[in-house]
Amino acid sequence: MQEWNANNDGHTWLLQQIAEHEQETTEKLKLVCDSTGHEFNLNDVHEDQEEIVYFVLRKLQEFLDIKKERKGKKFEPVRLTVTGAAGSGKSRVVHVLTNTFRRIFGRNDVVHICAPTGAAANNAGGQTLHRLAAVNPFKPNEDIKGKKKDNMIDCFRFALMLIMDERSMITCENLGAAEKHSNHCTLW
Numbered sequence: 001m002q003e004w005n006a007n008n009d010g011h012t013w014l015l016q017q018i019a020e021h022e023q024e025t026t027e028k029l030k031l032v033c034d035s036t037g038h039e040f041n042l043n044d045v046h047e048d049q050e051e052i053v054y055f056v057l058r059k060l061q062e063f064l065d066i067k068k069e070r071k072g073k074k075f076e077p078v079r080l081t082v083t084g085a086a087g088s089g090k091s092r093v094v095h096v097l098t099n100t101f102r103r104i105f106g107r108n109d110v111v112h113i114c115a116p117t118g119a120a121a122n123n124a125g126g127q128t129l130h131r132l133a134a135v136n137p138f139k140p141n142e143d144i145k146g147k148k149k150d151n152m153i154d155c156f157r158f159a160l161m162l163i164m165d166e167r168s169m170i171t172c173e174n175l176g177a178a179e180k181h182s183n184h185c186t187l188w
Contacts, residue, residue, distance in 0.1 A: 133178035
């Protein structure tokens with residue numbers, strides 16, 4: 001695997017990853033488009049957004065390297081909050097990362113998007129946090145069991161990125177429950 005670094009800005013590495021996985025995909029990818037039908041890609045990020053996007057891609061490469069080496073190293077997941085005023089490009093960053101991950105792996109289920117309300121989830125192209133992470137909003141500390149846990153394990157089998165839109169609207173209890181449930185249900 002080619003080393004990603006700031007000098008080659010990751011494009012060569014990314015193109016190799018896409019080419020390797022493109023042949024294996026038969027699933028119709030749900031790529032996010034703008035209002036004109038243009039699919040978001042790495043060329044769509046502005047200079048001030050590149051740092052975030054490439055940070056995430058470097059972490060993806062680190063994860064893939066650790067997985068490939070299988071030497072007992074533990075990958076530390078990234079918990080990243082992207083903030084900014086309305087119109088600053090937060091959604092663009094999310095769309096670019098979503099499409100990039102889906103193209104690399106040829107699967108929709110490597111990225112899951114959720115939000116605290118149905119309207120916000122619909123706007124973000126995802127589900128409510130409560131549905132996706134099996135969080136009971138009235139008893140967020142309740143453990144998941146049985147069929148709910150089995151369904152979540154199936155849902156998160158290939159998950160590499162979980163995006164929570166409208167993060168400021170999610171209570172600490174619900175956020176903690178979502179993380180706890182997703183940690184118990186991922187295979188990484």
